[in-house]
Structure formats: C-alpha cells, structure tokens
Amino acid sequence: MTAFIVVVFAALLLFTGLVGDGGSALATRVRALDEASEAARAGAEQLDVGIFHRTGTRVLDETAATAAAKQYLAATGDSGTVTSTTDAVTVTVAASHHTWLLELIGMSTMTMHAAATAHPESANS
Numbered sequence: 871m872t873a874f875i876v877v878v879f880a881a882l883l884l885f886t887g888l889v890g891d892g893g894s895a896l897a898t899r900v901r902a903l904d905e906a907s908e909a910a911r912a913g914a915e916q917l918d919v920g921i922f923h924r925t926g927t928r929v930l931d932e933t934a935a936t937a938a939a940k941q942y943l944a945a946t947g948d949s950g951t952v953t954s955t956t957d958a959v960t961v962t963v964a965a966s967h968h969t970w971l972l973e974l975i976g977m978s979t980m981t982m983h984a985a986a987t988a989h990p991e992s993a994n995s
Contacts, residue, residue: 906962
C-alpha cells in the first residue's frame with residue numbers, strides 16, 4: 871500500500887509540475903513573442919531619410935534598424951538575433967523560464983523561442 875501511495879503522489883507531483891510550469895512556460899513564450907514584435911517594430915521605424923525625401927519610397931536604413939532592434943532587445947534582458955534588410959527587420963528571441971516543480975526531476979530551465987518580422991509602414995497605411 872505504501873508503494874502505491876508513493877507512486878500516486880509522484881505522479882500527481884509530476885502532473886502538477888507539468889501544468890504549473892507548462893503554463894508559466896507558455897506565458898514566457900508569449901512574452902518572448904511580444905518582445906520580438908516590439909523590437910522588430912522599433913527597427914522598422916528606421917527609414918533611410920535620404921531615399922525617402924528624394925523618392926518618397928520607404929526603405930529601411932539597415933544599420934539603424936539593426937541597432938534600434940538590438941537596443942530594444944537588450945533592454946528586455948533576453949537574448950536574440952536581429953536581421954535587417956531594406957524591406958524588413960526580423961527578430962528572434964530566446965527567453966528562459968525557471969521551473970519550480972519540474973526542477974525536482976532535473977528540468978530547471980525551459981527556453982522559449984519566438985520570432986517576428988516588421989516592415990516599414992507603407993504610404994497607404
């Protein structure tokens with residue numbers, strides 16, 4: 871009877887860990903997606919002003935776009951990568967989530983990944 875109770879308790883603890891830590895991990899992924907989206911938007915605001923004044927075309931200044939997205943990302947405390955072209959900024963974020971119950975079985979951290987791309991606003995927007 872004691873072995874049965876131990877097994878049932880362990881199973882309930884594992885299930886509780888999956889639900890609790892899984893929910894928190896999902897919230898971390900949503901946060902990572904928000905950070906990637908906002909960093910990409912910050913980059914997409916960096917237009918090449920010279921081209922815009924001459925032609926009216928919205929082209930990104932790749933260097934400024936990358937710098938702005940990286941600056942936003944650095945402020946979040948999460949790691950990630952930024953790729954910029956003259957048409958878009960793509961940000962990928964890796965956010966860590968520290969578990970509380972799953973740590974008991976050796977899974978102390980989960981890393982959630984998210985990516986977002988932003989384009990400069992068109993003249994018709």
